Amino acid sequence: MKLLQNSGVPIYQQIAxxxxxxxxxxxxxxxxxxxxxxxxxxxxxxxxxxxxxxYEQLExxxxxxxxxGKGFYVNAQDSEMLKEQHMRRVEEALTEAIRAAKIAGMTDxxxxxxxxxxxxxx
Amino acid sequence: xxxxxxxYLVFATRGYKIVMLxxxxxxxxxxxxxxxxxxxxxxxxxxxxxxxxxxxxxDNWYLGGIQEKNSQKIDYLKTSARGRQIMKSALxxxxxxxxxxxxxxxxxxxxxxxxxxxxxxxxxxxxLWEVLLVALLVYTLSLLGIxxxxxxxxxxxxxxxxxxxxxxxxxxxxxxxxxxxxxxxxDAVLGILGAGLSVLAVKTAMLKVEGxxxxx
Amino acid sequence: xxxxxxxxxVNLEKKFRGFELSIPKLQxxxxxxxxxxxxxxxxxxxxxxxxxxxxxxxxxxxSYFDGKEKLSGGGVQERIGYTGxxxxxxxxxxxxxxxxxxxxxxxxxxxxxxEAICEELSIPVKERKNVKELSDGNKMKLMLATxxxxxxxxxxxxxxxxxxxxxxRDKLCDIIREYLEQGNxxxxxxxxxxxxxxMENVTDYAIILxxxxxxxxxxxxxxxxxxxxxxxxxxxxxxxxxxxxTMSKSSYGFEGICLADQLDRLTGMDISVETPTxxxxxxxxxxxxxxxxxGR
Numbered sequence: 001m002k003l004l005q006n007s008g009v010p011i012y013q014q015i016a017x018x019x020x021x022x023x024x025x026x027x028x029x030x031x032x033x034x035x036x037x038x039x040x041x042x043x044x045x046x047x048x049x050x051x052x053x054x055y056e057q058l059e060x061x062x063x064x065x066x067x068x069g070k071g072f073y074v075n076a077q078d079s080e081m082l083k084e085q086h087m088r089r090v091e092e093a094l095t096e097a098i099r100a101a102k103i104a105g106m107t108d109x110x111x112x113x114x115x116x117x118x119x120x121x122x
Numbered sequence: 123x124x125x126x127x128x129x130y131l132v133f134a135t136r137g138y139k140i141v142m143l144x145x146x147x148x149x150x151x152x153x154x155x156x157x158x159x160x161x162x163x164x165x166x167x168x169x170x171x172x173x174x175x176x177x178x179x180x181d182n183w184y185l186g187g188i189q190e191k192n193s194q195k196i197d198y199l200k201t202s203a204r205g206r207q208i209m210k211s212a213l214x215x216x217x218x219x220x221x222x223x224x225x226x227x228x229x230x231x232x233x234x235x236x237x238x239x240x241x242x243x244x245x246x247x248x249x250l251w252e253v254l255l256v257a258l259l260v261y262t263l264s265l266l267g268i269x270x271x272x273x274x275x276x277x278x279x280x281x282x283x284x285x286x287x288x289x290x291x292x293x294x295x296x297x298x299x300x301x302x303x304x305x306x307x308x309d310a311v312l313g314i315l316g317a318g319l320s321v322l323a324v325k326t327a328m329l330k331v332e333g334x335x336x337x338x
Numbered sequence: 339x340x341x342x343x344x345x346x347x348v349n350l351e352k353k354f355r356g357f358e359l360s361i362p363k364l365q366x367x368x369x370x371x372x373x374x375x376x377x378x379x380x381x382x383x384x385x386x387x388x389x390x391x392x393x394x395x396x397x398x399x400x401s402y403f404d405g406k407e408k409l410s411g412g413g414v415q416e417r418i419g420y421t422g423x424x425x426x427x428x429x430x431x432x433x434x435x436x437x438x439x440x441x442x443x444x445x446x447x448x449x450x451x452x453e454a455i456c457e458e459l460s461i462p463v464k465e466r467k468n469v470k471e472l473s474d475g476n477k478m479k480l481m482l483a484t485x486x487x488x489x490x491x492x493x494x495x496x497x498x499x500x501x502x503x504x505x506x507r508d509k510l511c512d513i514i515r516e517y518l519e520q521g522n523x524x525x526x527x528x529x530x531x532x533x534x535x536x537m538e539n540v541t542d543y544a545i546i547l548x549x550x551x552x553x554x555x556x557x558x559x560x561x562x563x564x565x566x567x568x569x570x571x572x573x574x575x576x577x578x579x580x581x582x583x584t585m586s587k588s589s590y591g592f593e594g595i596c597l598a599d600q601l602d603r604l605t606g607m608d609i610s611v612e613t614p615t616x617x618x619x620x621x622x623x624x625x626x627x628x629x630x631x632x633g634r
Binding site: 010012014036038039041042045046047048049050053069 | 369370371441511512516518519521522524538539540541543557558559562570612613
């Protein structure tokens with residue numbers, strides 16, 4: 001896990017983001033336990049409360065559940081919600097692309113062509 | 123008992139242990155041995171002086187100004203519930219060590235005179251009560267000196283207490299040796315004085331430790 | 339999330355020589371590292387001395403370990419590891435004697451672990467140096483070695499970072515994190531510090547003490563939401579100055595800490611907003627409460 005100290009994005013959000021990615025990508029499967037809060041804090045050289053906040057955010061999103069005294073385990077990701085999560089990320093990325101296109105002065109058509117061209121590439 | 127001895131020894135540096143527990147007793151006995159064999163007499167007056175000075179001077183070495191005002195030196199002891207007990211054990215064992223050493227040194231010294239100065243031409247032949255007197259003299263006077271030094275931790279107080287104690291010790295010994303006062307009476311007086319001072323020494327030291335938990 | 343307290347104090351009061359420590363309520367969260375921050379003379383050492391049983395003359399109730407234990411019980415000190423601001427050993431002791439006294443004082447002291455830690459922290463043990471011959475950094479390391487060689491549940495460290503070099507400060511942070519990890523929520527650390535920036539990545543909860551009073555406290559992540567770092571143009575400085583918690587001006591603009599819930603009062607100004615660091619927050623809180631004449 002890579003953390004950027006001065007990126008402007010709070011550390012806890014960076015942790016939550018990477019855990020979220022791992023869960024959505026299926027790297028962390030249903031029932032898997034996340035690394036212990038204090039263990040992760042030790043490994044990442046950050047405070048306990050920061051990792052805790054990241055995990056609490058994931059819990060609020062319904063991705064993980066806290067088990068008393070055992071840590072956090074990954075929930076069953078229902079496919080509908082999973083898709084929704086993925087879609088939200090696509091939307092976010094596209095919104096960012098549209099913003100950049102506006103700054104660059106691209107027309108809607110140019111933007112769509114770029115998208116199509118990129119789709120072919122990947 | 124084992125923990126009490128450990129409590130005592132833990133405050134002593136290696137140097138203190140070597141000098142006070144090994145070198146000094148051996149040296150004194152050697153001097154005494156030579157005095158008995160060569161000069162056919164006892165070196166008691168000389169080592170009364172030496173012992174009192176050594177005991178007074180070494181106390182600072184042993185407890186390292188532990189009773190200085192506003193000292194943080196015993197803070198580590200205070201972080202444990204056992205700290206006070208260890209401190210007390212050390213103070214008591216220090217007194218026990220002193221008494222045992224003095225009695226043994228004076229006793230062996232007496233044996234030397236008995237064995238090696240038998241017969242004619244003996245200048246001074248101490249009896250058993252005199253031996254006890256020597257031990258008690260050194261014990262009580264060194265305690266008085268230590269008492270003073272623990273309250274005023276200046277070098278000059280230390281030196282003064284050592285010298286004055288030593289001189290007073292020799293004078294009292296000579297008074298006894300000269301037969302001016304009955305030895306038995308002096309033994310009794312010094313015994314009571316020594317016992318009282320022992321209790322007082324431990325009590326006041328512990329009061330100071332206790333006081334360090336509170337503002338005065 | 340329910341958080342228990344490793345130390346809880348009510349109506350703590352201690353007066354001496356024109357100084358008064360007065361803490362109506364103190365709760366140190368269990369399972370975390372808590373920093374005690376404050377100016378010199380704010381009462382940090384006094385507070386730590388009260389909690390560790392080095393001073394007993396104070397008013398108020400202190401309980402330990404989920405409120406179950408009292409200091410007078412005797413067992414509490416066995417479970418607490420304390421290091422002082424300067425050496426609290428007899429100056430003529432060497433490391434061997436320190437181990438010996440530790441063994442006498444605490445039944446949970448492990449001599450082999452102590453020796454391993456001395457080796458790990460490269461404390462010059464083999465030279466048989468006296469405590470008074472050690473550098474300040476090594477004195478601190480030796481104190482840390484004695485507490486880490488014990489099975490404790492709470493470390494109370496008075497200015498552990500101050501005498502240490504940058505490398506060792508980093509190591510200290512690692513040590514604290516490892517201690518917390520091994521406890522898995524059952525171990526806590528409470529330390530005072532002037533080196534907030536160095537200790538920031540190991541601080542979970544912060545308590546800021548000024549003139550013997552707690553002026554701010556909270557989990558660091560919460561404090562970082564409560565306060566914001568605001569930067570703006572010099573033209574807005576005067577207006578912003580009325581709203582900002584603290585502010586410093588230069589000819590290029592201003593920078594200051596603002597309470598998050600006051601941010602909307604700054605609308606219309608050309609400002610940028612960032613999350614402040616703990617040391618920025620602490621300095622701001624301390625500035626507001628200090629008796630120092632800083633000349634704002």
